[in-house]
Structure formats: structure tokens, C-alpha cells
Amino acid sequence: MHVTWNQQLVKKENKSLVLSLIISHSPISRADIAQQSGLNKGTVSSLVSELLEEQLIYESGPGESSGGRRPVMLLFNQGAGYSIGLDLGVNYIFGVLTDLQGNIVVQKNEKYKNSSFEETLQLIQKVISFLISAAPSSPYGIVGIGIGAPGIVNKEGDILLAPNLGWKNISLKTEIENVYNVPVIVENEANAGAYGEKKFGSGKHFDHLVYVSAGIGIGAGIIMNGELYNGFNGYSGEVGHMTIDRNGIKCICGNKGCWELYASEQALLSKAQIVNINNKTELSLGELMERARNGEQAVITLLEEIGQNLAIGIINIIHTFNPQQIIIGNRLAAAKQWIEPQVQSTINNFTLPFHQTDIKINFSDLTLPASALGVAAFSSENFLKSRLQMNKE
Known part of the structure; x- marks a missing residue:
């Protein structure tokens, strides 16, 4: 059967809604998802099957019964992948490795002073490589790297001006993506801190x-x-x-x-x-x-x-x-x-x-390392969004 663009869009939105409910209300049953989302049970069952196959969620033991069979409960698989978040300070680099729900698995702090861009880049890579090596085994591995930088960052992730670092027109995103071959987000560190405080603080x-x-x-x-x-x-x-x-x-x-x-x-x-x-x-x-x-x-x-x-x-x-x-x-x-x-x-x-x-x-x-957590959350959310865009016909 031919699937129209509108049908694809509706399915993506429904799948996102189902996953969001599982993330925020774990453990939750299929019936509760249908009730809270307004979707019919068949649609919920189909979308849950896809999410199980993609290992983004998993089933746990039966929950409380409201009459009849006890329902199978669904939980978000926060260990399906891991995200890296870096707070790039003027005299320090603080990095975290988090699961997909923002729980810190390991962290690393490096101090430095008056370094050139090339030297700072080496330190950034040192922190990232340490965090990657510390990541537990998972279906998706490292899903993204976020970097909070102290300066003006455009929507493409270029650092246009970081006066306290002495940087102008630096494409840090490209430099890191070329080394690690995973999606990289570069954001102003104060924006990252605000997001980290909003989500976790x-x-x-x-x-x-x-x-x-x-x-x-x-x-x-x-x-x-x-x-x-x-x-x-x-x-x-x-x-x-x-x-x-x-x-x-x-x-x-x-x-x-x-x-x-x-x-x-x-x-x-x-x-x-x-x-x-x-x-x-x-x-x-x-x-x-x-x-x-x-x-x-x-x-x-x-x-x-x-x-x-x-x-x-x-x-x-x-x-x-x-x-x-x-x-x-x-x-x-x-x-x-x-x-x-x-x-x-x-x-x-x-x-x-x-x-x-x-x-x-x-x-x-x-x-609470708000900036590092904020950019790690950006990366995790981008990964989940991209997975949900991979609609199955």
C-alpha cells in the first residue's frame, strides 16, 4: 500500500508521542499509553513493537491489574546509547558521559591556561576520547557530542567570536566531527547552562x-x-x-x-x-x-x-x-x-x-555541571528525534 507524506508525518508524530509518554511515565502499559495519548490500541501496539525492535524501550514484569490480566509494563531504555557533553571554559574543560536520560556515568575535568586553539583542541580530544573509552556497551554507542563554548555561536555551530579565548571564526563542530564521525552540536555555554538547569536543576x-x-x-x-x-x-x-x-x-x-x-x-x-x-x-x-x-x-x-x-x-x-x-x-x-x-x-x-x-x-x-549536561541533553534529544524520523513503511 502506498503511504502518503501526510501519513508518514502523522506516524512520526504519533511515535514521538508514544516514546515521550514512556520516557516521562515509565513504567507504563500499552493501555495507559492509548488512554493518555488518545490513540487507538492497535496504533499504540504497532508503534510499541517498532520501539521494542529498535531497542529504545523494553518490557518489564507485569504491573498492577485493574481487573483481568496484569499488563506488561514498558520502560525507556536509557542505556541504548550515550551522549558526551563538554563545558569549554576559558581555563578548564569539563566533560560528562551521560545515558539518554541525562544520568552521569563518568566525568572528566582538565585545567589549562593561555593555550592556542590547536592546544585546546588536543585537550578537548583528550577528554572526549577518555569519555568514549569509559562508555558501557550499548546498541547505539556514542550518539552525539555536545560542546558549550564561551562566545557567539551561530546556528551552524561555528564559533564566530570567543573574546576570552582569543578565537574568531572557528569551526569546532567540523573539527570534532572529522575525528569522531558522530554528530556534534556546538552551543553557547550559557544557553547550555540554562537548558541544563531547566531539565536537571x-x-x-x-x-x-x-x-x-x-x-x-x-x-x-x-x-x-x-x-x-x-x-x-x-x-x-x-x-x-x-x-x-x-x-x-x-x-x-x-x-x-x-x-x-x-x-x-x-x-x-x-x-x-x-x-x-x-x-x-x-x-x-x-x-x-x-x-x-x-x-x-x-x-x-x-x-x-x-x-x-x-x-x-x-x-x-x-x-x-x-x-x-x-x-x-x-x-x-x-x-x-x-x-x-x-x-x-x-x-x-x-x-x-x-x-x-x-x-x-x-x-x-x-x-550539577549544568552546561555539560545541557549540551549532552541536546545531543541525546537530536539522536532520538533522528531515530523517530526513520519511519517504517
């Missing part, structure tokens, strides 16, 4: 949130109506380069007075050197936090100032987007103890009253 229950990635630079990922907002060309969220002082410091982006010059990890480290804390030429965030814990007032004052400056930019974001939630993530989230009171008090003092109604200000859970 404190953003689960919010449909309007902004994730502020405060590391060496600052970026933002925006979730609107439950979906990641990328902007017209995919360049949204470059809030670190919004001007908060038009006569201010010159930024490496070419602008003056950019927010990240006053409120980022790099701003903190630069200020610590200027005030010559302990006569050291080089300091780390970890060392500064240790000194703050030991009661060193000069360091505490610097951290509090960073908190105030961070709040200034966040106030602009609140007034622009009216979100339900702001999540402060990346490395400065580790300094929550000193930053949070300043952020909260500054927002309370300078945000319009009706913009403060019900808004939540949260800091990322340091045990």
Missing part, C-alpha cells in the same frame, strides 16, 4: 528563567515559555558585553564599560592584583575564597563588591525579561556565601517593586 519548575553564567566572562541563557530563546541569528545572551559604564574600562570585545569587566571572576582576580593582596602576582578564585573563609577583610570586601556589580546587570535583565527565576551559575557560584547577600540586597533596593513579585534568585548547585 533548580529551573525544573519554572518556564521563564535566565541563567547567568558568571565565570572568567559573563553570559546568559534565556528560557521563555519553557523553551530556550536563541534570538534571530542565535546570538542572544551576550549580556557580559552590555555597557554599564560608557566611560569605563576598555574591553577586549572593543567596547567600553562592559558588565563582565566589573562582575566576573576575571574582574575579581584583576582587582585582587591591583590592591596587591599579599603581594602575590597571581591569585586563584579558590585561594581568595579560602582567605575569605579565614576572615581576611580585604578579600571579603572584594567579593562583596563583585556581588553588588553582578546585581547591577541582573537588575537590567529583570527589568527587560521579567523572569520568574534568575540562576547564577559557573565558577562564581562557588562564592555564594559572600556574593549572595550583596546580590539580594542590591536587587531589593534598585529593582522596580512590581518586578520583584515572586522572583527567585538562586545559585547553581555546585555538584
